Amino acid sequence: MNPIALTGGAASFAPPILIPITKNDKKIFTLVSHDKLMDDFFESWCYTLSRKRKFKTIKAYARYNRVFLELLQFVAHLHGELTPLLLSQTIENYESYLVFGTSSENPAIAQAAQILGNRNLSGSSVGVAIAALNSFVDASERLRLGMLEMEANGYISSQQLSGFSLAQTVKMETPTSVRAAIKKNSWLAGCLAGGARRVKRVGLSAISKPSTLAHTDLYGGDKLAFPIDRCKELIEAATSTRDKMLWSLLAASGARFSEAVTMLNEDVKIDIDPAFNRVLIVDPTERHNVLIKYISSAEINALPHKGRTHPQTFLIEPFASMFWIALEEYKTELRAQRLMAPVRHDFLVRSLVDGEPMHNSYQALYERFHKAALKLTQRSYGFHSLRHMYGYYLVNHCPNPNPHSQRKYGLELSLVQQLMGHALIKTTKRYARQDVHLLQAEIAASNFARLSGGPKTVLEARIEYHQQEIKQLQQLALEAA
Structure with a gap:
């Protein structure tokens, strides 16, 4: 002391x-x-x-x-x-x-x-x-x-x-x-x-509430979300098949780190038809009788699992394909290993040295990810930035399958809530932030239609605005090449 x-x-x-x-x-x-x-x-x-x-x-x-x-x-x-x-x-x-x-x-x-x-x-x-x-x-x-x-x-x-x-x-x-x-x-x-009285919260705040808008850069990233256009490059920079598998899994599924490292091999469902491959996330409290075979009861109780409303995940491309490829490479490497003692657990993520599970090894796994992300983006990112990236993609750029929706891209928030496994919609809003550039396009289009002598409808204004945006982005792409 x-x-x-x-x-x-x-x-x-x-x-x-x-x-x-x-x-x-x-x-x-x-x-x-x-x-x-x-x-x-x-x-x-x-x-x-x-x-x-x-x-x-x-x-x-x-x-x-x-x-x-x-x-x-x-x-x-x-x-x-x-x-x-x-x-x-x-x-x-x-x-x-x-x-x-x-x-x-x-x-x-x-x-x-x-x-x-x-x-x-x-x-x-x-x-x-x-x-x-x-x-x-x-x-x-x-x-x-x-x-x-x-x-x-x-x-x-x-x-x-x-x-x-x-x-x-x-x-x-x-x-x-x-x-x-x-x-x-x-x-x-x-x-x-x-008797001490309970505290009634006043609601003081020296720090403003986090914005529900994403002020993203050229590659779709900000201080919370890893830039999605550079994520493929990040995964390819992983120095081991285990890390490549883990990073692509987190990017594809939006899973929490704690969920990924407590995943069992049986949670990865591989079908004859690759289109039906699935990844499940199961709360440890729902299979205590299985986990107790591999780790102590105290370790199970200490697992930092927030829980999900359902075990299903929705994998996004190209990270889903990268995950299935990396998974096979990882398992091939594990089969070729000659360990001092046999592996007596079924955890998907394991040490490449002794085969032990890594549910308590956040720092070791984080440091390699942080180093690679910093080298690539010159920004400090942790694993949770991939979950923010996942939510950002779903609400802004994911193709919308709903034929009755006016939006061709970007899913409804209620659907994003289900896909991310959140119990409360307010939790989803912290991740699924709307891109401020898209909002600016809507506002600018509306103003342009009403105040200029140009297009007479909002639809025409949007087309005009986005054509200008495309020209600017094409120029930026040429400069970055």
Whole structure:
């Protein structure tokens, strides 16, 4: 625990540390701080949460609550103790700390951010942080009510709950009140003293909401979506058949990285007629009995799967063809391998050294992708940029098979939602952003038709506008050749 030196001659402050542990086959987190009572409560809360939430949620909630407890302990450290008023004020100003930090209007919050660092969270991240804290507060309230009931019935009484562990049998001696029994500088003490209130989100935002428009470059890319016109070149730059197979799979299907690396060989359905080849994405929670043969229960519970509304995928070209070719090359290479030990799992993505599954190897796979993408585009891209690219393509440039639609290209958002496996349409909107150039063409065409002496109809105006666009793009293509 590295202490933080404080200015003004104050003693150093040791922030709480989050440590990953495994408890009863559940991957959770424990806390190490100067408040043992709080640490025990944190671990118990985290374990209880793990029984009904996925590991990705556990991880996010634990990290955000560590941030809050760090802030709370820092405030208590500065004031020498944690009073109910300080606890209430810290909770009320937590969102301001996350969003504005040193720019907060609250002097105490700004001072804390100056020492502990700015978070600068965006809207969606703040929502997760508030939900995490409310989960923690709810747990403390349940404990408070339970202990008060036990005290009222004469089952417990104590003068001191320091070192109290929720995992141990409660045996305490005589107090006048449980609320007065707990040390005053404990987070749990403040909660038990009268119940901490849940946080009502204010909706602060120092960062504007992400645009639903895509300001793409010449190759169809922006800061979120990998340029689709350069994706074929990227895949061909992969240094191994495994990476080529993985990158083309992500580009063709729009799958999340976590979905691809937990895919089994049986999820790739190869038909006699290649037109009927399919790729399925199955939620790990739906086949725990299969995965337990290959990895531990704790690893299964920790898989960062968001879930899909259905397992089917829609593969787009030319990346679909590249995937099927790369898949055969990859499997041919695997069959030729001579490993020290036989492979005892059915995961599609595996290490080329020892054949082990790679569901926990994000960094190793990411670094090669990031390096190749940076070399090709001079931009920093991760695997998720391929999912953004997929959504961008579907809503703007994918041929529309609907005979009743006025759009020849670009699918309806509801269909894109199904193809990307989203439960909520608002999630799809973050990926399937409409190309701003196409919108500008529509607006310019309409204005041109009404204000100029040129074409008299909107259709004629569109034709005129796009003819000019084609000339400009042809010139750019010649210059790039």
